[in-house]
Amino acid sequence: MVRYPIFVGQFLYKIKSKSMKYSPFNLDIQNNNTDSRIVAALERISQAFRIMLWNQSKELSLTPIQIQTLIFLLNHTEDKRTVTYLAREFNITKATVSDTIKTLTQKELITKEFHPEDTRSYTIHLTSKGSDIAEQTSLFTKELFVPLIKLNDTEKEDFLLNLINIIHHLQKSGIINLQRMCFTCVHYRPNHPKGEHFCNLLNLKLDTNELRIDCPEHEEKPG
Ligand code: SF4
Structure with a gap:
């Protein structure tokens, strides 16, 4: 070289x-x-x-996407537990999600609740066995905490902000979609009189280390 x-x-x-x-x-x-x-x-x-x-x-004996689906279902509300939402979340086709759902149903890890007004669509629920596996597998990233806990607060804030900026750029470029973070939220106000980051919904100044990556109250800002 x-x-x-x-x-x-x-x-x-x-x-x-x-x-x-x-x-x-x-x-x-x-x-x-x-x-x-x-x-x-x-x-x-x-x-x-x-x-x-x-x-x-x-x-x-599960595939990576099956594990990711279980972890997602464990941590998100019913409105997000649909085939359409999962396809957008993981940037995959609805057909691939449907295959995953079929296998997880056969393994008795999830159940489907069909909507009375449209019997083709359904909400997905974890069974108690599915819930246990999702809890257990959620810890697959644990090794990453070892170096992270050694950073001081300022280093963590800088690191987080830089990562959020990269993710935000990737979304704006159309490479990834569906981000539930402050920068893409209708309630987010940058450079607010009360602080650099402000949430209108919570009526709260957010410190950099409080900026969210996956917020349950997130509402997508119109493009
Ligand atoms: S609702 Fe959530 S994502 Fe939106 S600005 Fe407030 S904290 Fe951030």
Whole structure:
């Protein structure tokens, strides 16, 4: 691997960015550019999530999406426990959700409650066995807490805000959808007289470490 002085690396980064040929995985560039090392680090963390989820899945003979569905059902209200909502939540087709629901029903981990006014749609409920498995598997991310608890409050706030900004950008770019966080909420007011972040619904100033990623009261801001 070629090691360039930092100024050469920055120059190459600018040239390659302009020509759209730049890749954060090009090690010659990556090792001279902080942004690309952050992107590469996020990719490693995403890989770790997949591995941790996969390990849980193998133990219980479930697929990763089946586990994610159980955890989602455990933590969200009835209005969100539908095929349409799950498809948007996980960025997958309704057909894939329906297959997942079918298997989880056969395994007696969920039940369907059909709507009297439209017998094609239904709300999904966890059975008590499903609930137990969802509780147990919810802890699949526990290793991530080990380094996080070592950060001080300011480091955590900065980290959280940066992650929220990245997620917000990915949503605005159309890469991911359906975010239930303050920045996409109709009740959120930035730069309010009472504070930098303010929730109109709760009538409350929010400190940075109180900004929500998944708020039960979230209402999507019109686009
Ligand atoms: S309702 Fe929830 S998501 Fe919306 S601004 Fe208030 S705290 Fe944030």
